Amino acid sequence: MQQPVTAEIISIGDELLYGQIMDTNSKWLSEEMDKIGVRVVRKTTIGDDHQSMLGAFEAAAITADIILITGGLGPTKDDLTKSVLADYFGSSLELFPDALEDVRNLFHSRGKELTATNRSQAYLPSNCKYIRNEVGTAPGMWFEEKGKIFMSMPGVPHEMKYLMEEEVIPRLKKKYQLPVIYHKLVRTVGIGESWLSDLISDWEEKLPAHIRLAYLPSLGEVKLRLTAFGTHQELLAAEVETHIERLLPLISKYVYGFNDDILPTAIGHLLVKHGKTLALAESCTGGYISHLITSIPGSSDYFNGGIIPYHNEFKEAVLGVSAEVLTSNGAVSEATVTEMARHARNKFHSDFGLASSGIAGPGGGTKEKPVGLVWIACDDGQACHTRKLQLTKDRTVNIHLTAIAALNLLRETILRATT
Amino acid sequence: MQQPVTAEIISIGDELLYGQIMDTNSKWLSEEMDKIGVRVVRKTTIGDDHQSMLGAFEAAAITADIILITGGLGPTKDDLTKSVLADYFGSSLELFPDALEDVRNLFHSRGKELTATNRSQAYLPSNCKYIRNEVGTAPGMWFEEKGKIFMSMPGVPHEMKYLMEEEVIPRLKKKYQLPVIYHKLVRTVGIGESWLSDLISDWEEKLPAHIRLAYLPSLGEVKLRLTAFGTHQELLAAEVETHIERLLPLISKYVYGFNDDILPTAIGHLLVKHGKTLALAESCTGGYISHLITSIPGSSDYFNGGIIPYHNEFKEAVLGVSAEVLTSNGAVSEATVTEMARHARNKFHSDFGLASSGIAGPGGGTKEKPVGLVWIACDDGQACHTRKLQLTKDRTVNIHLTAIAALNLLRETILRATT
Numbered sequence: 001m002q003q004p005v006t007a008e009i010i011s012i013g014d015e016l017l018y019g020q021i022m023d024t025n026s027k028w029l030s031e032e033m034d035k036i037g038v039r040v041v042r043k044t045t046i047g048d049d050h051q052s053m054l055g056a057f058e059a060a061a062i063t064a065d066i067i068l069i070t071g072g073l074g075p076t077k078d079d080l081t082k083s084v085l086a087d088y089f090g091s092s093l094e095l096f097p098d099a100l101e102d103v104r105n106l107f108h109s110r111g112k113e114l115t116a117t118n119r120s121q122a123y124l125p126s127n128c129k130y131i132r133n134e135v136g137t138a139p140g141m142w143f144e145e146k147g148k149i150f151m152s153m154p155g156v157p158h159e160m161k162y163l164m165e166e167e168v169i170p171r172l173k174k175k176y177q178l179p180v181i182y183h184k185l186v187r188t189v190g191i192g193e194s195w196l197s198d199l200i201s202d203w204e205e206k207l208p209a210h211i212r213l214a215y216l217p218s219l220g221e222v223k224l225r226l227t228a229f230g231t232h233q234e235l236l237a238a239e240v241e242t243h244i245e246r247l248l249p250l251i252s253k254y255v256y257g258f259n260d261d262i263l264p265t266a267i268g269h270l271l272v273k274h275g276k277t278l279a280l281a282e283s284c285t286g287g288y289i290s291h292l293i294t295s296i297p298g299s300s301d302y303f304n305g306g307i308i309p310y311h312n313e314f315k316e317a318v319l320g321v322s323a324e325v326l327t328s329n330g331a332v333s334e335a336t337v338t339e340m341a342r343h344a345r346n347k348f349h350s351d352f353g354l355a356s357s358g359i360a361g362p363g364g365g366t367k368e369k370p371v372g373l374v375w376i377a378c379d380d381g382q383a384c385h386t387r388k389l390q391l392t393k394d395r396t397v398n399i400h401l402t403a404i405a406a407l408n409l410l411r412e413t414i415l416r417a418t419t
Numbered sequence: 420m421q422q423p424v425t426a427e428i429i430s431i432g433d434e435l436l437y438g439q440i441m442d443t444n445s446k447w448l449s450e451e452m453d454k455i456g457v458r459v460v461r462k463t464t465i466g467d468d469h470q471s472m473l474g475a476f477e478a479a480a481i482t483a484d485i486i487l488i489t490g491g492l493g494p495t496k497d498d499l500t501k502s503v504l505a506d507y508f509g510s511s512l513e514l515f516p517d518a519l520e521d522v523r524n525l526f527h528s529r530g531k532e533l534t535a536t537n538r539s540q541a542y543l544p545s546n547c548k549y550i551r552n553e554v555g556t557a558p559g560m561w562f563e564e565k566g567k568i569f570m571s572m573p574g575v576p577h578e579m580k581y582l583m584e585e586e587v588i589p590r591l592k593k594k595y596q597l598p599v600i601y602h603k604l605v606r607t608v609g610i611g612e613s614w615l616s617d618l619i620s621d622w623e624e625k626l627p628a629h630i631r632l633a634y635l636p637s638l639g640e641v642k643l644r645l646t647a648f649g650t651h652q653e654l655l656a657a658e659v660e661t662h663i664e665r666l667l668p669l670i671s672k673y674v675y676g677f678n679d680d681i682l683p684t685a686i687g688h689l690l691v692k693h694g695k696t697l698a699l700a701e702s703c704t705g706g707y708i709s710h711l712i713t714s715i716p717g718s719s720d721y722f723n724g725g726i727i728p729y730h731n732e733f734k735e736a737v738l739g740v741s742a743e744v745l746t747s748n749g750a751v752s753e754a755t756v757t758e759m760a761r762h763a764r765n766k767f768h769s770d771f772g773l774a775s776s777g778i779a780g781p782g783g784g785t786k787e788k789p790v791g792l793v794w795i796a797c798d799d800g801q802a803c804h805t806r807k808l809q810l811t812k813d814r815t816v817n818i819h820l821t822a823i824a825a826l827n828l829l830r831e832t833i834l835r836a837t838t
């Protein structure tokens with residue numbers, strides 16, 4: 001296999017180091033490089049500081065073929081990228097007439113006169129190729145030296161994206177013979193990383209060298225990412241699919257979707273496919289399950305509505321849970337959550353009713369019912385399926401884990417009811 | 420001024436280089452270091468690769484005093500951080516009995532047996548100090564070598580934050596004589612950054628050099644952060660308070676709280692203070708407002724409950740909005756949202772009823788009622804206050820902006836009703 005073309009992404013700006021803004025640029029650049037088969041080997045963030053920038057450029061040129069730089073290009077004095085690049089290449093800043101023309105035109109089109117500060121934006125390192133930025137005043141600069149590409153772009157996201165899409169990516173594709181890469185995500189829920197790893201270890205061992213597996217765990221879920229490297233997109237896709245076909249029987253119970261389909265999306269697909277509808281009764285999750293469901297465009301096609309009877313008296317008064325069940329079992333109990341699911345289903349004339357009741361914490365726990373104790377239930381009209389969870393001491397984590405577990409119970413119930 | 424204590428943040432994971440997840444950890448760590456007066460000088464992101472990790476550790480030890488490492492600590496084989504750290508320090512992995520005990524207890528408390536894979540998580544570099552992670556299975560590891568601190572933490576955000584807040588920050592404060600920094604956040608809602616800047620420009624001009632102002636805008640809100648540098652905490656605090664006292668009259672209408680008090684927390688304080696209760700009727704926000712309210716510990720003291728009549732027929736059937744109002748005005752109208760707020764308040768015997776109805780998008784818009792049109796209402800028993808919003812074409816953004824605007828309307832209504 002040929003050596004991959006590599007890239008480093010350098011983000012410049014004190015505001016990034018101080019945590020004042022999220023560096024969304026470097027994530028976007030990573031994704032774009034990944035799509036065209038360039039392997040990002042490092043991302044570096046530094047401040048508006050001459051020495052740090054010089055050091056970063058030097059280190060990047062050792063590691064990577066392509067160095068993508070964002071930030072430090074505004075007209076103010078703390079923006080140093082141009083002069084450090086000139087230093088690094090041993091060139092000097094000179095006036096680029098076409099750059100000056102472009103800045104002048106931009107200001108003219110906005111009905112403004114060119115200031116001296118803006119005029120300075122047309123001074124660029126003499127060894128760069130000036131790349132026009134049609135959507136802003138900071139220029140793009142392309143350098144080719146000693147077999148390396150340096151590309152300097154503004155930090156403003158839409159200006160950077162414009163330059164990448166219109167100029168940089170087409171140039172890189174022309175310049176390098178890029179490998180073909182095929183990714184596929186397999187999304188699982190209801191099983192931890194280590195159990196999953198145990199179930200699929202034999203299959204994992206047999207993956208060929210050009211297909212890599214990664215575990216991507218997040219709270220309540222684990223994604224498996226397969227990445228294949230080669231020369232033919234269709235061939236790689238077919239090969240990855242073959243491996244996934246062998247994988248699925250080992251973990252079919254836990255797989256809810258692929259690629260960008262998050263759990264609420266997968267549930268939406270299931271409900272639409274079978275023409276079914278959903279209602280919720282949320283106590284400890286306090287509207288979070290409903291929020292996850294309704295974040296998906298088109299959810300009004302299958303989500304009828306929900307009730308959040310947060311204070312116990314409204315479990316009876318608004319939702320209709322019987323006073324007797326509540327007093328003899330308590331709000332956090334299998335009996336209560338079963339009634340909650342049933343009443344939600346009935347109130348909203350739905351096929352499925354999903355309910356949660358638990359002690360999210362940090363307060364409200366007792367010896368018998370500690371913080372983190374949660375009951376969830378899903379009623380499909382024939383039966384009510386329940387599950388007891390013992391979660392953590394952290395309120396936010398408990399709310400999230402309960403929602404994921406409840407959505408998974410719903411998924412299993414839909415599958416059972418429709419097959 | 421003495422040399423600042425410096426830090427480098429190293430984030431490990433192929434998924435970060437490929438752009439599959441956003442590195443929220445490094446932003447959070449940057450903010451926390453900034454708060455305690457440690458200067459972050461570089462952030463580096465590398466993949467699950469032995470050589471890259473070794474190189475990053477070596478480079479970081481040259482640049483920074485403190486090296487904060489996240490990621491690469493799961494139980495699966497692509498997680499290499501522990502073995503590379505052992506290599507880097509010339510130590511070796513050995514079983515830490517207290518780490519094993521902790522992993523075993525965690526699994527036991529979740530009713531699960533320890534697997535061999537999880538057992539391996541108790542093997543740590545022999546020269547580290549094991550730092551207990553009470554909220555997960557990946558350990559914290561603290562190293563002190565040649566005047567540098569290395570701290571390795573899991574990449575799972577809430578586990579990393581737990582270790583930082585409970586263990587790392589207290590240790591760093593003890594270990595270094597950090598400069599005295601005093602921060603205060605002034606939180607505003609209902610006004611944009613540039614308008615805010617215009618209102619306070621005279622005040623801003625008069626700030627002394629050792630007090631810095633930063634605008635921290637986020638969707639629907641702008642925070643002002645004042646940072647004072649000096650030698651005496653009490654003196655700085657008093658000085659900052661004096662400046663804030665001068666600031667508040669200029670923008671009092673928009674200020675809802677200070678420091679960590681997010682908007683739902685501020686509303687909780689107001690409701691508790693006046694002994695009042697809240698009910699919700701959410702259509703386009705689909706449970707998100709309820710989720711924001713119930714994310715706050717203790718919200719059961721003032722939040723009675725909510726109804727999400729997502730499908731229109733249940734605005735009538737479950738919530739009680741009159742059929743006539745719905746048919747003659749439509750669901751997205753001032754008349755409907757007014758009834759929604761009133762019925763929510765009555766159903767849940769609450770002091771305030773808050774409601775939303777709108778077209779979140781991307782579908783469902785018409786010429787008269789385009790995507791992004793939203794009505795919100797707050798009923799206090801005497802009157803119902805409404806507001807019309809015209810937001811964006813983005814569903815997620817619209818849901819969030821509606822929730823913030825609705826909470827702000829609630830805040831204003833509570834203030835009016837209680838003074």
